[in-house]
Amino acid sequence: MCSLALWSLMRDVTAQFTMDDAVLHPGYRPEEGSDEEGLWRMMDRAEGNLQLSRFVVRDPQLNEFISDMICRLGKDYCPDIRAYVVRTPYFNASMAPNGMMQIWTGLLLRCSDEAQLAAIVGHEMGHYIHRHSIQRFRDVRNKAGLSAFLGLGLAAAGAGWAGNITDLALTASIFSFSREQEREADSVGLEIMARAGYTPVAAHEVWQQLLAEQEVSTADRTQNVMFASHPAPEERLVTLREQAELLDGERGERGYERFRESLAGVRQQIVDDELRLRQYGRSEVVFDRLIAQSPKDGLLWYAKGEVYRKRAEPGDLKRALDAYQTALDTDSAPPETYRSIVLVELKQGNKAKARSTLDLYLEKYPEAADADSLQMLFY
Amino acid sequence: MMSRIALLNWTPLLVLALLLAGCETTGSRSFGLIEAQRQTIDNVISVEPGLTWNKVRSSKFTGNIEVWTLDGPTLNTLMFFTGVPDGEPLFVRRAVNQKSVEQPPVFKSDMNPFEIQELLEATMARNFQTTIADSRGLRPQLIDQGRGFRFDTSLVGRDEVERHGVFVGTIQRNKLYGAWFQGAKHHYFYRYLGEYDRIIESAQLLIKAESD
Numbered sequence: 001m002c003s004l005a006l007w008s009l010m011r012d013v014t015a016q017f018t019m020d021d022a023v024l025h026p027g028y029r030p031e032e033g034s035d036e037e038g039l040w041r042m043m044d045r046a047e048g049n050l051q052l053s054r055f056v057v058r059d060p061q062l063n064e065f066i067s068d069m070i071c072r073l074g075k076d077y078c079p080d081i082r083a084y085v086v087r088t089p090y091f092n093a094s095m096a097p098n099g100m101m102q103i104w105t106g107l108l109l110r111c112s113d114e115a116q117l118a119a120i121v122g123h124e125m126g127h128y129i130h131r132h133s134i135q136r137f138r139d140v141r142n143k144a145g146l147s148a149f150l151g152l153g154l155a156a157a158g159a160g161w162a163g164n165i166t167d168l169a170l171t172a173s174i175f176s177f178s179r180e181q182e183r184e185a186d187s188v189g190l191e192i193m194a195r196a197g198y199t200p201v202a203a204h205e206v207w208q209q210l211l212a213e214q215e216v217s218t219a220d221r222t223q224n225v226m227f228a229s230h231p232a233p234e235e236r237l238v239t240l241r242e243q244a245e246l247l248d249g250e251r252g253e254r255g256y257e258r259f260r261e262s263l264a265g266v267r268q269q270i271v272d273d274e275l276r277l278r279q280y281g282r283s284e285v286v287f288d289r290l291i292a293q294s295p296k297d298g299l300l301w302y303a304k305g306e307v308y309r310k311r312a313e314p315g316d317l318k319r320a321l322d323a324y325q326t327a328l329d330t331d332s333a334p335p336e337t338y339r340s341i342v343l344v345e346l347k348q349g350n351k352a353k354a355r356s357t358l359d360l361y362l363e364k365y366p367e368a369a370d371a372d373s374l375q376m377l378f379y
Numbered sequence: 380m381m382s383r384i385a386l387l388n389w390t391p392l393l394v395l396a397l398l399l400a401g402c403e404t405t406g407s408r409s410f411g412l413i414e415a416q417r418q419t420i421d422n423v424i425s426v427e428p429g430l431t432w433n434k435v436r437s438s439k440f441t442g443n444i445e446v447w448t449l450d451g452p453t454l455n456t457l458m459f460f461t462g463v464p465d466g467e468p469l470f471v472r473r474a475v476n477q478k479s480v481e482q483p484p485v486f487k488s489d490m491n492p493f494e495i496q497e498l499l500e501a502t503m504a505r506n507f508q509t510t511i512a513d514s515r516g517l518r519p520q521l522i523d524q525g526r527g528f529r530f531d532t533s534l535v536g537r538d539e540v541e542r543h544g545v546f547v548g549t550i551q552r553n554k555l556y557g558a559w560f561q562g563a564k565h566h567y568f569y570r571y572l573g574e575y576d577r578i579i580e581s582a583q584l585l586i587k588a589e590s591d
Contacts, residue, residue, distance in 0.1 A: 055510065055535075087510045219478070219481050220478045273504075276512070278481075278484035278501050279481040282481070346491065372517075373516070373517035373530075
């Protein structure tokens, strides 16, 4: 029933523009002088900064893919939405009320295919179409004032990755939706992705994958504001699965190959950014899942080896060497695989093996900037 | 009416005086003067700066560190590592509830210089909340006539400012000692690189003397 109602709602939204003040119609602009216009202007300024940011990924292939996907999902809303891929290694996407969407690279790493990404992007469009930001803005402002609204975002982000002051309001829009709004965005997002022809079960798979990561996390989930303000992932999982079943959940397109090809230019960078976080358990879960999907992917085996080498707990160095060897058995191992074998062999006291592997590394990668650094380790 | 006008005329000065008093109080709490003479840091490192520095008492980072600055922490910082023990992070953000985030990467006493370089890069990325963090150019460096190492760093913080840096370190008695100078690429790093090198040349490890 809920599903049918949402189908109906979405049809009304796109076909008749608006029947409900709470729903944004395509091409909408806020009334001049209104509080909503003020919020949009603030977002426009933040977007101006974002456009100049060095953290925005400008790979043309990836950006074209994202734009196409947004138009496929958003249909009549397509001209109103501008997406930016941001080089931040965590699972997140956000949408500001003025149509600025951010997709973090950590989310791209964690999606198995286009359908899973469409589920998250559809969810963000749900917030946008239902004007959750302005609802939340008015609600909090009426209760506690503007500073509290901005403060919500600051606290939620741990005053961290959200960045400088111009991004605070944006952060608030990312994190401070009510649980009810999150549930609504989940449902609308599912409808959007299903209508665009993507496999509906992909939506609950994303949360299932995030939960698997959470289970091995060293962070205390109860202290994370993100989880405090969102419905529990377990609840989301069940609800999204039930709703997907109503939409004939297995049907539709996965878009695995297209998704993979679109990431080709940035994959190694995204993997390196993940490895630098040193969240060993979580990364292991992510890479194991991706390897199960692409067992001949040398970059993923190299990454798995790096997780073990850097963690360096008992047994990890052997695990690392095994993973590096599997990487080298493929035709897609990065040259750094040899460098990592050098480091492990040195750690194990196998200087001769380390030396011969270093020679191989320099033969395969003569322009290696770290050649002298590695030579230094032998003295 | 006259008295009100007079009061209004004085108000800006009064406010200014109060603000300055506040700055003075806050400033003296946040920073301490480091004279250009031999200084002992946490009883383990002795150096002789050629310029007058400021000790940052309220650094946003915490750990086995002491932080100095010349032009303010946003523009340049010199972070001394005063003996990071096995199993401890190089530094963490003071304001972050460490329980709510993934455990930080830690120093291990069997790490080689290349691995220390990787560790600082990961620590930079985590604590400056950036993906644009890099390190390169690992090379040997004499420290207090003993073996040490040196490498260069660069990062772009969330404020989009590009900062360059240089780290010099050594592992003694299973602990990491070192000094990492970084500053805004334009002006604030390269202007004082010579001063950093003078400080490194003057460095004495007091802990080493104890063990000899």
